[in-house]
Amino acid sequence: MNRFKLLPLYCLIAAFSVADGQQLTVAQKVDALMKKMTLAEKIGQLNQVNGDWAATGPITTDVGDKLEQIRKGQIGSVLNITGVAHTRAFQDAAMQSRLKIPLLFGQDVIHGYSITFPIPLGEAASWDIAAIERSARIAGTEAAAGGVHWTFAPMVDIARDPRWGRVMEGAGEDPYLGSQIARARVKGFQGNGFGSLDAIMACAKHYAAYGAAIGGRDYNSVDMSLHTLWEFYLPPFKAAAEAGAATFMNSFNSLNGTPASASSYLQRDILKGKWGFKGFVVSDWNSIGEMVQQGYAKDNDQAAEFAIKAGNDMDMESRSYINNLEKLVAAGKVPVKLIGEAVRRILTKKFEMGLFDDPYRYSNADREKSVLNKPEFIAAARDMARKSIVLLKNQGQVLPLSKNLNRIALIGPLVKAKKEMKGFWSLDIGDEGKIVSLYEGMQQAAGKTQLLYAKGCDITDTSRTGFDEAFKTAMQADEVVMAMGERPDMTGEAKSRANIHLPGVQEELIQKIMATGKPVVVLLMSGRPMVFNWTADHVPAILYTWWLGNEAGNAIADVLYGNYNPSGKLPITFPRTEGQIPIYYNHYNTGRPPQNDSDVNYTSAYIDLPNSPKFAFGYGLSYTAFKYSNLKLSGKSLQSNGAIIVSFDLTNTGKYAGEEVAQLYLRQLISQPVRPVKELKDFQKIMLQPGETKTLTFTIDKEKLSFYNDQLQWGTQPGEFNLMIGSASDDIRLQDGFELL
Numbered sequence: 001m002n003r004f005k006l007l008p009l010y011c012l013i014a015a016f017s018v019a020d021g022q023q024l025t026v027a028q029k030v031d032a033l034m035k036k037m038t039l040a041e042k043i044g045q046l047n048q049v050n051g052d053w054a055a056t057g058p059i060t061t062d063v064g065d066k067l068e069q070i071r072k073g074q075i076g077s078v079l080n081i082t083g084v085a086h087t088r089a090f091q092d093a094a095m096q097s098r099l100k101i102p103l104l105f106g107q108d109v110i111h112g113y114s115i116t117f118p119i120p121l122g123e124a125a126s127w128d129i130a131a132i133e134r135s136a137r138i139a140g141t142e143a144a145a146g147g148v149h150w151t152f153a154p155m156v157d158i159a160r161d162p163r164w165g166r167v168m169e170g171a172g173e174d175p176y177l178g179s180q181i182a183r184a185r186v187k188g189f190q191g192n193g194f195g196s197l198d199a200i201m202a203c204a205k206h207y208a209a210y211g212a213a214i215g216g217r218d219y220n221s222v223d224m225s226l227h228t229l230w231e232f233y234l235p236p237f238k239a240a241a242e243a244g245a246a247t248f249m250n251s252f253n254s255l256n257g258t259p260a261s262a263s264s265y266l267q268r269d270i271l272k273g274k275w276g277f278k279g280f281v282v283s284d285w286n287s288i289g290e291m292v293q294q295g296y297a298k299d300n301d302q303a304a305e306f307a308i309k310a311g312n313d314m315d316m317e318s319r320s321y322i323n324n325l326e327k328l329v330a331a332g333k334v335p336v337k338l339i340g341e342a343v344r345r346i347l348t349k350k351f352e353m354g355l356f357d358d359p360y361r362y363s364n365a366d367r368e369k370s371v372l373n374k375p376e377f378i379a380a381a382r383d384m385a386r387k388s389i390v391l392l393k394n395q396g397q398v399l400p401l402s403k404n405l406n407r408i409a410l411i412g413p414l415v416k417a418k419k420e421m422k423g424f425w426s427l428d429i430g431d432e433g434k435i436v437s438l439y440e441g442m443q444q445a446a447g448k449t450q451l452l453y454a455k456g457c458d459i460t461d462t463s464r465t466g467f468d469e470a471f472k473t474a475m476q477a478d479e480v481v482m483a484m485g486e487r488p489d490m491t492g493e494a495k496s497r498a499n500i501h502l503p504g505v506q507e508e509l510i511q512k513i514m515a516t517g518k519p520v521v522v523l524l525m526s527g528r529p530m531v532f533n534w535t536a537d538h539v540p541a542i543l544y545t546w547w548l549g550n551e552a553g554n555a556i557a558d559v560l561y562g563n564y565n566p567s568g569k570l571p572i573t574f575p576r577t578e579g580q581i582p583i584y585y586n587h588y589n590t591g592r593p594p595q596n597d598s599d600v601n602y603t604s605a606y607i608d609l610p611n612s613p614k615f616a617f618g619y620g621l622s623y624t625a626f627k628y629s630n631l632k633l634s635g636k637s638l639q640s641n642g643a644i645i646v647s648f649d650l651t652n653t654g655k656y657a658g659e660e661v662a663q664l665y666l667r668q669l670i671s672q673p674v675r676p677v678k679e680l681k682d683f684q685k686i687m688l689q690p691g692e693t694k695t696l697t698f699t700i701d702k703e704k705l706s707f708y709n710d711q712l713q714w715g716t717q718p719g720e721f722n723l724m725i726g727s728a729s730d731d732i733r734l735q736d737g738f739e740l741l
């Protein structure tokens with residue numbers, strides 16, 4: 001008998017690893033550790049609790065002594081915790097546990113850590129994938145230096161309803177743009193890979209279809225066909241998984257009657273099965289426990305059973321797992337192997353992050369001091385902010401501002417706002433002094449021009465007492481710049497608005513100031529598309545600035561003075577009014593499409609409103625103009641494994657250097673099921689000097705022509721296609737057709 005056969009396998013592995021040092025794989029290290037763990041300790045790894053900082057959800061009461069629970073191995077991860085000192089204290093407790101399994105520290109590093117970048121919807125408006133990746137890279141680098149291992153980002157929810165407050169957190173309505181940005185953000189956060197001291201784990205959320213909450217009401221139910229789910233809502237999640245996202249977070253909503261945390265279809269069949277996802281799934285805040293409120297589970301015990309069986313690995317803040325799983329295993333209701341699978345996924349990430357080599361490796365005070373707020377990071381934030389600004393209107397070339405003006409009046413409730421510039425889901429790591437208000441940005445840029453100021457009104461208050469002073473101030477100026485918008489806490493989680501008009505009496509103030517006859521520029525600051533029709537129809541120059549972060553004031557001044565020519569394009573449709581919602585560009589044609597905005601003769605149209613949006617997906621102006629010409633296709637047909645090369649010339653016909661986002665849209669004319677009237681399939685953002693022409697090319701291949709059919713199979717159908725190239729989804733400059741054979 002070969003004596004080796006008598007030794008348990010893990011002794012052999014341990015023996016070899018000891019002899020060979022680095023020979024042990026992560027999987028083998030996990031195996032060896034799990035063999036030592038009790039069931040209770042394994043369940044402890046599935047339990048995530050809130051740190052001592054701001055809660056990002058309803059607080060569960062009487063949770064006991066968290067540090068003591070960590071010492072007992074009952075907690076595997078802590079969220080809402082930042083800073084080297086704070087994370088070290090919690091890790092110390094973990095090092096006093098029996099097996100010294102390090103904690104994972106998670107935080108919502110959504111658009112910056114110490115330096116805040118534009119909100120994600122604003123960054124999406126840049127259509128600058130490299131800049132978006134860099135923004136996430138910097139956020140990840142700072143967070144890693146601040147003791148954070150894991151960000152609950154990118155949020156990749158497709159959103160077609162601006163009443164939903166979390167529209168600010170994603171990349172808008174389009175699956176293609178959303179997928180490109182999902183990849184960029186995952187790569188940005190995860191940088192040089194787990195274990196690198198400037199990389200943190202990403203978390204694609206909220207899986208899935210959270211943005212389709214009925215009525216745009218946060219946390220509301222979602223009901224959609226699986227075809228719509230696969231065609232429009234899953235692609236950015238698939239892209240995030242393909243980009244190697246370390247984790248996924250499921251969503252609060254039920255999808256077709258099943259809460260996402262209990263959905264084996266989403267978490268096991270699709271994510272871990274079809275897509276082969278090897279990371280782990282964390283619930284959203286108490287989303288497991290909320291199965292009871294949903295009427296899906298009778299109690300937390302049953303919720304825990306449903307969730308672990310459905311593939312939800314970690315329980316954020318519901319304590320359903322820690323309080324019930326051991327009993328469920330003992331009662332034979334939950335196979336112990338499901339616990340093992342979940343623990344294995346979580347421990348694998350802790351090993352990959354190097355936390356077993358050094359649990360404190362991300363909590364280094366010297367690195368925290370040297371990495372945060374680097375000048376090059378601040379410069380990148382300014383660059384990202386400038387690129388996120390969308391020029392909606394510039395009648396009579398009111399912009400850019402002349403440097404020779406004697407006086408500019410800065411009017412509005414957001415002129416001197418500072419912390420507001422950070423928007424929702426920003427962290428208070430650094431001091432607010434670093435945030436540049438519009439007023440401060442203009443002071444830096446205005447040179448000899450004198451700046452006058454009047455607040456005029458508040459954001460939501462209906463008092464008009466400031467109007468007269470604002471009017472008088474405007475009368476003394478050569479030009480007026482107004483900073484208007486929402487409060488940053490009006491768009492975000494649990495911030496749905498049934499009325500998305502510019503709030504308060506702000507539009508009345510704009511009317512009052514327009515009555516001075518001065519040239520007026522309106523800046524609109526918000527996390528969502530707002531309705532502001534009078535302003536849009538009467539004010540000559542309008543910039544949508546979202547919430548631009550620390551460098552807001554400098555970036556806006558750069559654009560106002562033409563130091564940067566605005567290049568942003570809307571990543572989401574702007575409705576004329578709430579009654580149009582949901583409205584999005586990639587809609588189906590219907591059997592009775594209106595021929596124009598006033599065609600209501602037995603057509604799919606409103607009799608009291610034009611059908612078109614106020615501003616379309618992909619729309620954004622420049623201080624210069626671009627001409628599209630000379631469209632050529634390498635062929636008028638292709639086999640499914642072939643390709644067509646599309647080329648065209650783009651010319652800057654104006655007097656300013658500027659960037660254009662040339663957009664490629666396709667439409668399959670006949671298919672089963674039907675296809676949208678147009679779908680974004682590619683884009684290029686390119687800088688052109690005045691008078692310069694460049695030839696751009698797009699490649700049309702099987703990937704761009706594929707879609708999910710009625711059986712949810714990804715593939716192509718032969719047929720005719722329209723090809724459209726334009727400056728916006730409603731501004732098509734070149735068209736042609738081809739056939740897929």
Ligand code: GLC
Pocket residue numbers: 056057079108152205284285493
């Ligand atoms: C919140 C959000 C989620 C966030 C989590 C932790 O409720 O839904 O996006 O990551 O809780 O803060």
